[in-house]
Amino acid sequence: MSHWRRKLVLWMVMVIQLSLFLSVFSTEIHARKLLKDNHINTNDVRLHISDRQVIIDNGLVEVTIENPSGYLIGVKYKEMENVLERRNHNSNRGYWDIVWDDDAYDKLETKHVEVITQTNDIVELSFTKTWNSKNHGKTLPLNIQKRYIVRRGISGVYMYGIFERQEDFPEAHMYQIRIAFKLKEDKFRFMAISDTIQRVMPQSEDRVKGHSKPLDFKEAVLLTNPSNPKLKGEGYQFWTQTDEIGRFNIKNVRPGVYNLYAWAHGFIGSYKLDLDITILPGNKIELNTLIYDPPRNGPTLWEIGIPDRTAAEFFIPEPYPQYVNSITNDGADKFRQYGLWDRYSDIYRDSDLVYTVGTSNYSKDWFFAHVPRKIGDDRCRPTTWQIKYNLQDVNNRGTYTLQMAIAAASFAEVEVQFNDPNSDRPHFTTKRIGYDNAVPRHGIHGLYRLYSIEVPGYRFRKGSNTIYLTQTRSDNSFEAVMYDYIRLEGPNSLNN
Ligand SMILES: *[C@@H]1O[C@H](CO)[C@@H](O)[C@H](O)[C@H]1NC(C)=O
Numbered sequence: 001m002s003h004w005r006r007k008l009v010l011w012m013v014m015v016i017q018l019s020l021f022l023s024v025f026s027t028e029i030h031a032r033k034l035l036k037d038n039h040i041n042t043n044d045v046r047l048h049i050s051d052r053q054v055i056i057d058n059g060l061v062e063v064t065i066e067n068p069s070g071y072l073i074g075v076k077y078k079e080m081e082n083v084l085e086r087r088n089h090n091s092n093r094g095y096w097d098i099v100w101d102d103d104a105y106d107k108l109e110t111k112h113v114e115v116i117t118q119t120n121d122i123v124e125l126s127f128t129k130t131w132n133s134k135n136h137g138k139t140l141p142l143n144i145q146k147r148y149i150v151r152r153g154i155s156g157v158y159m160y161g162i163f164e165r166q167e168d169f170p171e172a173h174m175y176q177i178r179i180a181f182k183l184k185e186d187k188f189r190f191m192a193i194s195d196t197i198q199r200v201m202p203q204s205e206d207r208v209k210g211h212s213k214p215l216d217f218k219e220a221v222l223l224t225n226p227s228n229p230k231l232k233g234e235g236y237q238f239w240t241q242t243d244e245i246g247r248f249n250i251k252n253v254r255p256g257v258y259n260l261y262a263w264a265h266g267f268i269g270s271y272k273l274d275l276d277i278t279i280l281p282g283n284k285i286e287l288n289t290l291i292y293d294p295p296r297n298g299p300t301l302w303e304i305g306i307p308d309r310t311a312a313e314f315f316i317p318e319p320y321p322q323y324v325n326s327i328t329n330d331g332a333d334k335f336r337q338y339g340l341w342d343r344y345s346d347i348y349r350d351s352d353l354v355y356t357v358g359t360s361n362y363s364k365d366w367f368f369a370h371v372p373r374k375i376g377d378d379r380c381r382p383t384t385w386q387i388k389y390n391l392q393d394v395n396n397r398g399t400y401t402l403q404m405a406i407a408a409a410s411f412a413e414v415e416v417q418f419n420d421p422n423s424d425r426p427h428f429t430t431k432r433i434g435y436d437n438a439v440p441r442h443g444i445h446g447l448y449r450l451y452s453i454e455v456p457g458y459r460f461r462k463g464s465n466t467i468y469l470t471q472t473r474s475d476n477s478f479e480a481v482m483y484d485y486i487r488l489e490g491p492n493s494l495n496n
Contacts, residue, residue: 042059042152042153043057043058043059043060043152044058044059044120044121044152045057045058045119045120045121045122045123045150045151045152046058046123047115047118047123047125049067049113049115050067051067052066052067053065053066053067053073054066054067054113054125056123056125056148056150056157057150058150058151058152058153058154060077060153060154060155061075061076061077061150061155061156061157062074062075062076062077063075063076063148063150063157064076065113065125065127065148066090067113068110068111068112068113068127069090069091069109069110069127070096070108070109070110070113070127070146071090071091071093071094071095071109072084072093072094072095072148072157072181073090073093073094074093075094075157077155080184080187082184083183083184083187084181084182084183084184085182085183085184085185086184087185088182091107091109092182093181093182094179094180094181094182095107095108095179095180096108096146096161096177096178096179096180097176097177097178097180098140098174098176098177099174099175099176100140100172100173100174100175101172101173104137104140106139106140108129108140108144108146109129110127110128110129110144110146111128111129111130112127112128112129113125113126113127113128114126114127114128116147120152121151121152122149122150122151122152123149123150124147124148124149125147125148125149126145126146126147127145127146127147127148128143128144128145128146129143129144130143131143131144131169136170140172140174141165141169141170141171141172142163142164142165142169142172143163143164143165143166144161144162144163144164145161145162145163145164146159146161147159147160147161147162159179161177185203185204188201189201189203200228202223202226202227202228203227205227206221206223206226206227207221210225211223211224211225211226211227212224212225212226215338215339216339216440216477217440217478220338220440222322222323222338253279254279255279255280255281255283256278256279257276257277257278257279258276258277258278258279259272259273259276259277260272260273260277260287260290261273262290262292263309263448264292264294265306265307265308266306266307266308267292267294267307268294268295268307268403268405268450268485268487269294269295269450270448270450271290271292273287273290295403295450295452296489297399297401297452297454297489297491297492298398298400298401298489298490298491298492298493299489299490299492299493300487300488300489300490301389301391301400301488301489301490302357302358302389302487302488303485303486303487303488304355304357304362304366304387304483304485304486304487305362305366305483305484305485305486306485307405307484307485308484308485309405309407309445309448309484310407310444310445310482310484311335311368311369311407311408311444311445311482311483311484312332312335312368312444312445313362313363314362314363314366314367314368314483315362315363315364315365315366315367315368316334316335316340316368317340317343317344317347317367318343319337319338319339319340320339320342320343323337323338323339324337325337325338335368335442335443335444336442337442338442340368340369340442341369341371341439341440341477341478341480342374342477344367344369344371344373344383345373345374345375347367348367348373348383352373352383352384352385352386353365353366353367353383353385353386354385354386354388355385355386355387355388356388356389357387357388357389357390358389358390366483368444368482369408369438369439369480369481369482370383370385370412370414370469370471370480370481370482370483371383371439371471371477371478371479371480372471372473372474372476372477372479372480373474374477380474380475380476380477380479381474382470382471382472382473382474383470383471383474384421384468384469384470384471385468385469385470385471386466386467386468386469387466387467387469387486388464388465388466389464389465389466389467389488390463390464390465391460391461391462391463391465392462393462394457394460394461394462395457395490395491396457396458397457397458398457398490398491398492399454399455399456399457399491399492400454400455400456400457400459400460400488400489400490400491401452401453401454401455401488401489402416402428402451402452402453402455402467402486402487402488402489403450403451403452403453403485403486403487403488403489404416404450404451404453404483404486405448405449405450405451405483405484405485405486406430406433406434406448406449406450406451406481406482406483406484407438407444407445407446407448407482407483407484408434408436408438408439408443408444408445408446408447408480408481408482409430409433409434409436409446409447409449409480409481409482410434410435410436410437410438410439410446410478410479410480410481411432411434411435411473411475411478411479412430412432412433412434412471412473412479412480412481413429413430413431413432413433413471413472413473414429414430414469414470414471414472414481415428415429415430415468415469415470415472416428416429416453416467416468416469417467417468417470418455418459418460418465418467418468419459419460419461419465419466419467421466421468426470427453427455427459428451428453430449430451430481432473433449433481434446434447434449434481437478438480438482439477439478439480439482440478444482445482445484446482448484457491467488
């Protein structure tokens with residue numbers, strides 16, 4: 001085989017089950033049930049290609065794709081002429097897009113259509129474009145194939161992509177690939193993510209002037225006069241938990257190879273089973289007793305927060321009166337309010353947060369998110385938080401450990417200094433971490449991270465000490481971390 005060019009092929013697979021849409025006229029949606037189509041239609045799959053469009057029809061669903069752009073422009077199903085929004089331009093109904101490099105955007109508009117398979121049972125088409133060096137910097141340097149498949153008896157369309165990178169193509173950093181569908185607005189006034197996550201949605205007309213006020217990022221508006229007065233945002237989280245004595249049972253696992261992870265409220269770190277677990281159909285697997293030995297290098301000198309992977313126990317400020325969302329303003333969900341991040345700059349107007357071990361109370365004195373400080377409307381600057389504490393004795397030759405557990409991070413970096421805030425290099429840095437976006441999404445946790453930072457005893461002194469936590473990134477208010485829990489451990493007396 002010749003190696004003169006290497007291919008990188010990415011696959012994306014997606015199935016749209018149109019049966020889901022059956023009950024579009026009622027607000028009660030029974031998604032699971034509707035996935036089954038009772039009257040199986042077994043017509044042949046037919047393909048019609050014209051200059052402007054391609055139509056694939058299997059008697060259940062008729063899929064129209066613009067030729068040669070590859071935009072999905074029509075899906076006819078049952079009594080609905082088009083489940084996609086016909087008022088939208090062809091390029092804005094069913095499209096693929098990629099965000100790459102510095103916010104460059106490519107909607108993968110293709111140049112050719114090719115029939116890959118055409119039988120009475122299946123039609124597969126490929127909409128393609130080849131990258132050309134003339135477009136350097138303008139279009140994503142990949143050869144693109146957008147594949148569409150319609151099969152006999154199935155009320156949907158399968159989609160996947162083949163993206164090819166040749167060796168001489170320039171570098172590109174892709175960080176978002178998606179397929180988006182803009183559904184017919186007057187029929188789809190709800191969202192249905194699962195049987196239990198279903199909700200009436202605001203409409204695009206609710207987002208325009210007169211009905212809403214723009215907020216800090218594109219997706220956020222304040223609904224001032226929504227078409228449905230009951231509309232309020234709400235969030236959900238789901239957890240699998242053991243019983244009080246640690247027993248658990250996971251049913252209906254699909255066949256495959258798995259790892260088992262666990263964590264326990266009140267303990268840092270994560271458990272991971274050493275073995276892979278292979279599940280075959282009908283398998284019942286007993287795991288017997290699993291033992292988790294959480295990280296610890298020495299006795300606790302002090303701690304801040306509760307190791308539970310969220311920042312919910314810290315200080316969550318009152319929302320600005322104009323943004324209060326009454327549905328979510330009870331105790332446990334206090335963080336689900338718009339604009340809380342700006343309260344940091346109100347509360348710590350002149351200087352940053354200082355936490356004194358022994359006097360401060362983390363539910364009142366530790367802000368739930370380490371955000372930059374706002375200075376003026378559009379500018380932010382980094383913030384340094386201090387933890388002050390006393391040590392009665394110091395073991396100069398021992399090794400101390402700062403356990404720093406992070407509940408969420410977005411394009412943030414925490415630098416840690418012990419006693420000397422101005423040394424050239426921080427003792428430790430997380431480097432830039434996280435894409436969780438928990439702050440603007442009104443979340444309280446994202447991807448968990450644990451840093452066990454070792455510190456030689458000579459960095460400490462008898463009496464008062466300070467740890468400096470600097471969040472160095474401040475391009476905008478949302479570059480932030482949420483701490484889960486911080487603990488200083490003394491040297492292990494056995495080793496020192
Ligand atoms: C810390 O503050 C919270 C909230 O005001 C209070 O419920 C708790 O008792 C305080 N804890 C201590 C140790 O004072």
